[in-house]
Amino acid sequence: MSYDVVVAGGGPVGLMLACELRLGGASVVVLERLTEIDPTIKAGALTTPSVEALYRRGLLPALQEVQERAMELMKTFMSEHASAEGPRRIPPRFAGHFAGMMLSADLLDADDPDLSGRGPAAQIGLVPQQQLEQILAVRAAELGVEVRRGVEVTGFTDDGEQVTVTTTGGPVHGRWLVGCDGGRSTVRKPAGFEFPGTDPEITAYQAIAKMEGTEHLGVGWHATPTGIYSYGPVPGRILVARFDGGAPGRDGKTTPVATEELQEAVRHVTGSDVVVREITSVTRFTDNARQAATYRLGRVLLAGDAAHVHSPFGGQGLNLGLGDAVNLGWKLAAVVRGQAPEGLLDTYTRERHPIGAWVLDWTRAQIALMRPDAHARAARAVVADLIGTVTGTTYFVKKISGVWQRYDMPGGGGHPLVGRSVPDYEFEDGSRLADHLHDGRGLLVRRSGSGLDGTAVDGYGDRVATVTTTGGDPHFPGALLVRPDGVVAWAQDPGTTDSEGLANALETWFGTPAGVPAALR
Known part of the structure; x- marks a missing residue:
């Protein structure tokens, strides 16, 4: 075939x-x-653009179910490693880390405009x-x-x-x-x-294993004199990275990781006499980039x-x-x-x-x-100070989450939304914009009185759906055209009319309309 x-x-x-x-x-x-x-x-974990993409195809309920199970595993681990003050609190959403320095959700500026308008997708991450x-x-x-x-x-x-x-x-x-x-x-x-x-500097291992002697391991990320490690947040999970030049001669894909190899790496990096009894799952990787x-x-x-x-x-x-x-x-x-x-x-x-x-x-x-040398550790301390601020945490979360991403796209009327992931606007009928992207077509959304009539997408019905809103979200512009991948291709503010810009955007991203003679294409 x-x-x-x-x-x-x-x-x-x-x-x-x-x-x-x-x-x-x-x-x-x-x-x-x-x-x-x-x-x-x-x-x-998934970043915001990934969750948005899956949400726009109707897969949000499946993601929510998976995240609930992942959260239960985290709660189990945290309850098993309760501190003297009681069980560790699990943040309501994934904040991430940078170089093993944890980002606290408590320091996140939730009012930052780049983090708003994400709808239900903002609540998903642990998948x-x-x-x-x-x-x-x-x-x-x-x-x-x-x-x-x-x-x-x-x-x-x-x-x-x-x-x-x-x-x-x-x-x-x-x-x-x-x-x-x-x-x-x-x-x-x-x-x-x-x-x-660039060539690798590290060899790292991530595993789920049955181990003994882990009581001296700190939960979360820790820098040590010989590398960096992370313990948790689910039972048996350990990650260690050592700076050995990428384990020359050791093929991470075809050479299985033996129990002895993992145990030696864990002991080398953590400094604890951990005994690895049984490996459930393990992977070896480098920073080859x-x-x-x-x-x-x-x-x-x-x-x-x-x-x-x-x-x-x-x-x-x-x-x-x-x-x-x-x-x-x-x-x-x-x-x-x-x-x-x-x-x-x-x-x-x-x-x-x-x-x-x-x-x-x-x-x-x-x-x-992550390097264990003095210069790197000095720089690490400076970055840690920045991460400990609202501005710093918000910066790193925005970068890690992917909400900063924007495509440099021609045309589009010069609107600030063009090239960005479309906000998940809510309409007066209770639907959200993502609900109208399930079939993989593009989408033209226009506010009543925007100056665009129903003929704006004539010939594109098989490629572009249309939604008309009479009110709904007050932040919604006059009209916008969304590509199938959820990226804004064109937009106009209320009180303006840019029919020519819309026509150009339609042709750029969706080709010529149906019914146009070949000689005129």
Whole structure:
């Protein structure tokens, strides 16, 4: 069979991309070498853009259920490690950390404008990667995505018209190939993507294990003379990082972590005689930081760790990949349907590459502050002082949460909302803006009396839905156009009319309207 898009890799990024492609009308197959979801402990939280993207597809209830279970595990751990003053209080929402310095939700300026208007998505954060993958697997099945597990990609050829993918299950043909197959991508290397970056300084371990002698370990993050560690916030969870140059010669993906290796690392970093009895789940990683120079070469594209690798500190990796998938999915589907030129795909690298570069530097900065040398520890103390202020905590939370993200987009009328994630406005019928984005189309929302009538999106009905509001949220502008990924493409303030700007934005992001003769396109 031949598909519009072949996705290599069936982790959260590959599944999210496949779901977006199917919503956009593309046929897609996902090829995943693993037969089951990888149970190895990985990312444990979602940032605001990730939650918003899932919320806009109707998945908020599933996320809420997962978070409730995660909170119960945290409560269990905290009650087992109660202090003399009583059980530790669990913050009502995830605040995060920077270089192992915890960010207190009590110091967060909740009135900061960048943190407002997020709606129910602002209350979600504690969603482990495996549970998210399960949610997306169910969603993919509902949408009719074909997922082939136990099938490994071994190579491919791109003849300019079609990509033929060779696999352990036979050849698969597609018009496009997207590598979502991780940092050691089998798609990136043969495609010829440059992958510059910086070499690792650390070897780190994250594990769920049965241990003895942990009574001397402090809960949370701690810097030591030999590295940094974190104990908790769920039973048996430990993370240690040592500065050894990235364990030369030790392959973190193919060499299993033995109990003795984990125990030695824990003792080296913590200084406690911890005994590791049994490992439930463990992963070894470094701070190798690299990014593809472009995310597209010919008919091959990259997303997630295939496009960028870095240390997981700050919980950015999974979320960066989900952002790639949401940005690329609707664009590639539009090109596949013939409703947009291939040039639309150029905006994928242009919009996502700067955010990926920022994440790499964000993680590098954390490594610099984790070093055990005197200069790094002095700088760490200065940053800790800043984090201990309302302004400092708010700054770091805004960066970690992703609410700062904005695409540099042409046109749009110059409105400050353009390029940003659309606020989750509430309408007079009780619905919220996210409720109108479930089907993956764009959305034009206009206030009555905005100067735009029902003909504003003539010819775009299959690509753009319309909502008219008579009052609702007082902060809502006169009108705005939202892309399928929830990014504002155009907006106008009350009392102004910019029909020409809207027409240009519609053509830029949604192609020419239906019914326009080919000679006039």
